[in-house]
Every structure is written in structure tokens, then in C-alpha cells.
Amino acid sequence: DARVTQTPRDKVTEMGQEVTMRCQPILGHNTVFWYRQTMMQGLELLAYFRNRAPLDDSGMPKDRFSAEMPDATLATLKIQPSEPRDSAVYFCASTRDSNNEQFFGPGTRLTVL
Amino acid sequence: QKEVEQDPGPLSVPEGAIVSLNCTYSNSAFQYFMWYRQYSRKGPELLMYTYSSGNKEDGRFTAQVDKSSKYISLFIRDSQPSDSATYLCAMSAPGSNYKLTFGKGTLLTVNP
Numbered sequence: 001d002a003r004v005t006q007t008p009r010d011k012v013t014e015m016g017q018e019v020t021m022r023c024q025p026i027l028g029h030n031t032v033f034w035y036r037q038t039m040m041q042g043l044e045l046l047a048y049f050r051n052r053a054p055l056d057d058s059g060m061p062k063d064r065f066s067a068e069m070p071d072a073t074l075a076t077l078k079i080q081p082s083e084p085r086d087s088a089v090y091f092c093a094s095t096r097d098s099n100n101e102q103f104f105g106p107g108t109r110l111t112v113l
Numbered sequence: 114q115k116e117v118e119q120d121p122g123p124l125s126v127p128e129g130a131i132v133s134l135n136c137t138y139s140n141s142a143f144q145y146f147m148w149y150r151q152y153s154r155k156g157p158e159l160l161m162y163t164y165s166s167g168n169k170e171d172g173r174f175t176a177q178v179d180k181s182s183k184y185i186s187l188f189i190r191d192s193q194p195s196d197s198a199t200y201l202c203a204m205s206a207p208g209s210n211y212k213l214t215f216g217k218g219t220l221l222t223v224n225p
Contacts, residue, residue: 004156031211042217043157043201048210055210091156100145100211104156 023092119216
């Protein structure tokens with residue numbers, strides 16, 4: 001059945017290292033969202049794309065985070081350099097243009113030591 | 114003040130209880146209201162979707178929206194241990210490109 005996939009599921013890295021997270025949206029979905037979830041802040045929107053073009057990345061720390069959609073089947077979120085405060089679960093979600101329902105992936109649990 | 118406020122709980126109830134989960138919001142432009150359920154170490158999944166004010170029922174779940182009070186609720190009847198999860202409210206406004214604003218979530222445990 002159709003679902004959003006994310007890799008890796010878990011990532012432990014050291015401060016200063018580059019982290020790349022990948023997301024494959026559901027086929028036919030043209031809007032892709034990146035969220036970060038922490039106990040303190042809950043689910044925060046980092047950036048989102050429609051038809052591969054960035055619509056809004058105002059939730060993302062610009063100096064170290066970058067998000068791209070190289071093609072319709074792949075979205076990436078990169079952190080360089082990573083910091084301990086980036087430790088969180090990062091979710092990707094996708095939706096069709098005419099629908100408010102977002103389908104979430106299983107998340108990438110990032111720990112920065 | 115955050116746009117969407119939700120009591121994080123935790124909420125613990127016995128099996129069979131009626132559960133009431135709530136969110137308040139400040140943005141009067143919100144028209145679409147959702148409840149997502151998130152099991153431990155999983156992504157959120159849509160549970161209920163309501164447009165504008167009113168009630169919507171789906172099995173044991175009822176969603177209510179009171180736009181005059183900027184208050185939404187999710188009721189779970191005959192709660193089951195399998196309902197144990199975090200429940201997140203989410204809302205969006207027309208013309209927002211389907212951008213959702215989420216509450217922080219309420220952790221619910223239903224004890225057998």
C-alpha cells in the first residue's frame with residue numbers, strides 16, 4: 001500500500017557532522033512537508049515544497065539547514081554542521097494538491113552528541 | 114501565545130471511559146480542523162477531519178468545532194487500550210497552501 005518512506009530511521013552522530021535525511025513521498029503527491037518534533041516544541045514545520053519548488057522554509061534555521069527536492073520521488077533535508085540542539089524526530093509528509101490530509105512517514109530519530 | 118494550545122496531559126483513564134481532548138486557537142482564519150493520532154515511534158495519522166463548525170462522528174470518535182469560542186474537541190467513547198497514543202489537533206486556513214498548525218499533542222493511556 002502507498003506510504004511515505006524515510007531513511008535512515010535512526011541516526012546518531014557527533015556535533016559538527018553533516019546529516020542527510022531522505023524522504024520518498026507517496027506517488028502522485030505533489031506537496032511535501034518537513035517537520036521536526038520535540039517534547040518541548042511539539043511538531044514544527046520546517047519547510048515545504050509544491051511540485052518540487054520550495055514554498056516556505058521560514059521555519060528552518062537557514063545557516064545550517066537546507067531542503068531540496070532533486071526529483072518528484074525524493075526530498076532531502078540536510079544539516080551541516082549538526083548541533084546537539086538538533087536532536088529530534090524529523091518527519092516528512094506528503095499530500096495531493098486538493099487535499100488537506102497529510103500522510104506522514106515513520107520519521108528519522110536524530111541524536112547529535 | 115501560540116496559535117494552537119493543547120494540554121499535553123498525560124491523561125490516564127480506565128478502559129470503557131469517555132475521553133475528551135481539547136484544543137483552543139487564536140487564528141480566526143482557521144477553517145479546516147483535524148485530529149491526528151500518533152502511536153509511539155510512529156508518524157501521525159489522520160483520525161478525523163472537519164470543515165468549519167459542527168460535529169462529525171465516526172464510530173467511537175466524535176469531533177466538535179465551536180468557531181465562536183475558537184475551541185475544538187475530540188471525544189472517544191468506550192475507550193480501548195488500543196486508543197493509547199498521542200492525539201494532536203491540527204488546523205489550516207484557506208489559501209495557506211495546506212499548511213497545518215499543530216497543537217503539541219495530548220498523551221492518552223487507556224488502562225485495561
